[in-house]
Amino acid sequence: MNDMKSGPTAAHGLPKGFEGGFTVLMAVYGGDDPERFTRALESVFANSLPPDQMLLVVDGPVPDALETQIDKLQATELCVRVHRLPENRGLAMALNAGLALVETEWVVRADSDDINRPDRFAKQAAAINATSSPIDLLGGAIQEIDFDDAPMAVRRTTEGPENIRKFARKRNPFNHMTVAYRTAPTREVGGYPNIHLKEDYALWASLLKAGARVENLPEILVDATTGHDMYRRRGGTRYALAEFQLQQHLVRCGLKSWPYAIVHGLARSIIFLLPAPARAQFYRLVLRG
Known part of the structure; x- marks a missing residue:
């Protein structure tokens, strides 16, 4: 079942960087x-550069509290499209x-529990417009916050296409909740690979293999919720198995050799099998640099 309030509109006077319009894509x-979730939605529409459309995918049944917020969103924001999946996929x-x-040339990703800074979309549009060569994928920095909104670490990412490609051999080169990407090239590589909680990294690898033009901004674009629950979810047997799927994908994309992928996959899988508190400590001190 789909609920459509309005299609894309060019009425906002978009900067040249988002020529062809942009859709904010979020899943709940x-x-x-x-x-x-409510705060994440509010942060989208509080941006100085509003989206042409917001596409909210409801991944299976959700409780009444979430349904209430979805109903409010549809009642107040004309550019919202809600797409419902009958079961969680x-x-x-x-x-x-x-x-x-x-339906737009650009997709801007937003997470359902993170807060977009008020000038996020405008900064990304300006950066796309200012570059001397076209960009297909653009990310930025995040301010990690805990569940009480207390600031934690700032997570910046490497800049420059060659540096990003080199970094991608070892770790995820983009903060996924900050990215903006062109719709057509992303569809051409098949979209997000179905690798549990690693679909973003896998997509960047696919795009790099296809020759996508990439960049990161040094500015903080999103306040991202983190904490012990995140480290609890990012562990266990399922996550360790997904790590090997990711390593296979990175090899297929030409970012790693098989020996390096096997060693790296084993090392990371051991970390994911640690107890959550130990994993959190290691994640902050080592994996995050």
Whole structure:
């Protein structure tokens, strides 16, 4: 079932950087926190540069508290399209379902529990417009916050196409909740690979293999919710197995050799099998640099 309030519009006088318009793509599922979901939505529409469309994918049944916020969103924002999946299919499949419906040249990703800074979209549009060569994928820095909104670490990413490609051999080169990407090249590589909680990294690898033009901004674009629950979710057997799927994908994309992928996959899988507190400590001190 789809609910359509309005299609894309060019009435906002978009900067040249988002010529062809942009759609904010977000997925929500039954386990999301209603309060944080509400704040995430508000941060999208509080931006100084409003989107042409917001496409919200509801990944399976959600509780009444989330349904209430979805109903309010549709009642107050004309550019919202809601696409519902009858059952929970996971983030990759939900995002791919949304990607198939995008009608604009650009997609801007937003997470259902993170807060977009008020000038995020304008900064990305300006950066795309200012570059001397076209960009297909653009990310930026995040301010990590805990569940009480207390600031934690700032997570910046490497800049420059060659540096990004080199970094991608070892770790995820983009903060996924900050990215803006062109719709057509992303569809051409097949969208998000269905790798549990690693679909973003896998997509960047696919785009790099296809020759996508990439960049990161040094500015903080998003306040991203983190904490012990995130480290609890990012562990266990399922996550360790997904790590090996990711390593295979990185090899296929030409970012790694098989020996390096095997060693790296084993090392990271051991970390993911640690108890959550130990994993959190290691993640902050080592994996995040």
